[in-house]
Amino acid sequence: MKSPLRLLRRDLVQNHFVTLAFGFVAIWAIGPGVGFAHAEARLHRGDADFRSHDGRVVITSDFPGGRMSQCKQVGADTFAITIAPESDPINDSAWYAFRVQSTHPKQIRLLLHYVNGSHRYEPKVSRDGENWQAATELISSTSNTLEDVELRVDVDRKPLWIAGQELLSTDEVSQWSSDLTRLPYVDRKQIGRSVQGRTMEQLTITESADPDYIFLVARQHPPEVTGAIGMLHFVDTLASQSDLAKRFRSRFAARVVPTVNPDGVHHGHWRCNANGVDLNRDWSHFTQPETQAVREQLLQCRRAGEDRLRLFVDFHSTYDDVFYIPAHNPQIFPADFTKTWFASIQQRFPGYRVNVDDNHNAHRSTSKAWVDRTLGVTAVTYEFGDETDRGMIKQVASGAAEEMMKLLLELPSKRTPKASPAMHSEIRLVSGIEETLQR
Ligand SMILES: [Zn+2]
Numbered sequence: 143m144k145s146p147l148r149l150l151r152r153d154l155v156q157n158h159f160v161t162l163a164f165g166f167v168a169i170w171a172i173g174p175g176v177g178f179a180h181a182e183a184r185l186h187r188g189d190a191d192f193r194s195h196d197g198r199v200v201i202t203s204d205f206p207g208g209r210m211s212q213c214k215q216v217g218a219d220t221f222a223i224t225i226a227p228e229s230d231p232i233n234d235s236a237w238y239a240f241r242v243q244s245t246h247p248k249q250i251r252l253l254l255h256y257v258n259g260s261h262r263y264e265p266k267v268s269r270d271g272e273n274w275q276a277a278t279e280l281i282s283s284t285s286n287t288l289e290d291v292e293l294r295v296d297v298d299r300k301p302l303w304i305a306g307q308e309l310l311s312t313d314e315v316s317q318w319s320s321d322l323t324r325l326p327y328v329d330r331k332q333i334g335r336s337v338q339g340r341t342m343e344q345l346t347i348t349e350s351a352d353p354d355y356i357f358l359v360a361r362q363h364p365p366e367v368t369g370a371i372g373m374l375h376f377v378d379t380l381a382s383q384s385d386l387a388k389r390f391r392s393r394f395a396a397r398v399v400p401t402v403n404p405d406g407v408h409h410g411h412w413r414c415n416a417n418g419v420d421l422n423r424d425w426s427h428f429t430q431p432e433t434q435a436v437r438e439q440l441l442q443c444r445r446a447g448e449d450r451l452r453l454f455v456d457f458h459s460t461y462d463d464v465f466y467i468p469a470h471n472p473q474i475f476p477a478d479f480t481k482t483w484f485a486s487i488q489q490r491f492p493g494y495r496v497n498v499d500d501n502h503n504a505h506r507s508t509s510k511a512w513v514d515r516t517l518g519v520t521a522v523t524y525e526f527g528d529e530t531d532r533g534m535i536k537q538v539a540s541g542a543a544e545e546m547m548k549l550l551l552e553l554p555s556k557r558t559p560k561a562s563p564a565m566h567s568e569i570r571l572v573s574g575i576e577e578t579l580q581r
Pocket of ligand 1: 422459
């Protein structure tokens with residue numbers, strides 16, 4: 143069966159997914175003598191290996207993006223799986239990902255129990271970790287609270303991945319970036335390191351020596367795979383061979399940080415980075431290396447000689463497709479850009495509803511709010527639905543990118559908006575000229 147998911151993965155990724163060695167070490171479920179603190183730490187870590195009493199069934203989450211905090215055998219072919227987040231309290235975006243196989247073909251029951259969360263992501267399955275299909279039919283029952291879900295799964299020798307969304311690891315996205323750099327107008331550089339030392343990459347796509355800028359980021363929140371998929375299609379469109387994209391690149395540069403939270407993605411976190419911080423609530427105090435690295439790049443686009451940032455888009459996922467924008471800000475240049483942009487997307491896709499919310503998280507420390515308030519630049523949070531058809535994501539994200547390019551090309555050239563005082567103090571701080579930031 144060729145599902146949209148499968149088609150999507152063929153599109154995005156040609157060559158990747160290093161099959162992980164199946165060297166299982168039996169780490170038995172938490173037993174007597176292990177303290178509560180250890181149990182907590184183990185749950186928060188989220189990776190586990192399990193082997194059934196008869197040794198035939200193996201379940202693991204020990205791979206990039208994996209999350210299964212604990213597994214216990216509770217019946218002949220029944221296994222209780224605990225899915226716990228990295229920290230508590232946590233946003234209810236219960237990510238799970240594990241791989242199962244059995245030396246003998248049979249049907250097993252998997253009883254998923256969510257700690258501090260409830261069922262959100264419908265199961266997706268893959269036989270190779272690369273091509274994925276929606277598999278809602280695996281669910282045989284769900285508790286009223288959605289804290290418990292039972293899956294009935296046919297297993298055999300061949301590994302079967304089961305996850306909340308198709309796995310899109312940092313390495314896969316990095317491979318995509320690397321493929322793009324074969325184009326003469328795409329550069330890639332390291333802009334920093336995550337808490338655990340993973341590389342943070344940034345692409346610059348331009349054919350201009352003196353460009354205006356747009357800035358795109360994704361994956362502050364690890365399970366938000368559809369947002370990342372939307373970003374990949376959006377960027378592919380900017381980097382394409384179309385006349386529109388060529389004209390765009392002759393005047394603009396797109397800077398892209400595809401994975402803002404590589405540690406969270408690697409560990410299958412529900413929300414946070416390795417320090418347990420929600421990065422999209424860290425955009426006023428900038429306590430984390432990941433937000434600091436992205437801020438530095440944004441400020442570089444606004445410094446003297448490069449003071450031409452026009453648009454910031456942060457890609458996420460939620461229940462439905464929606465654009466979150468700040469409430470009207472008269473300081474913003476270009477005025478009413480988002481209004482015109484969304485109207486043109488709506489006109490292009492009459493059968494698709496463009497949702498806009500101008501009051502979401504208005505007072506929180508999100509990237510969108512900081513870019514709007516501090517940089518005085520049009521800022522958008524672009525959310526794709528968790529279960530939006532992947533073919534539709536491709537169509538809409540590419541169309542949105544084309545409409546954006548058309549509108550930006552209509553803007554008057556090289557107009558520099560007046561920087562706010564807050565921005566000047568931020569710039570001095572980051573440049574090391576001023577040690578204290580006025581807040
Ligand atoms: Zn998000």
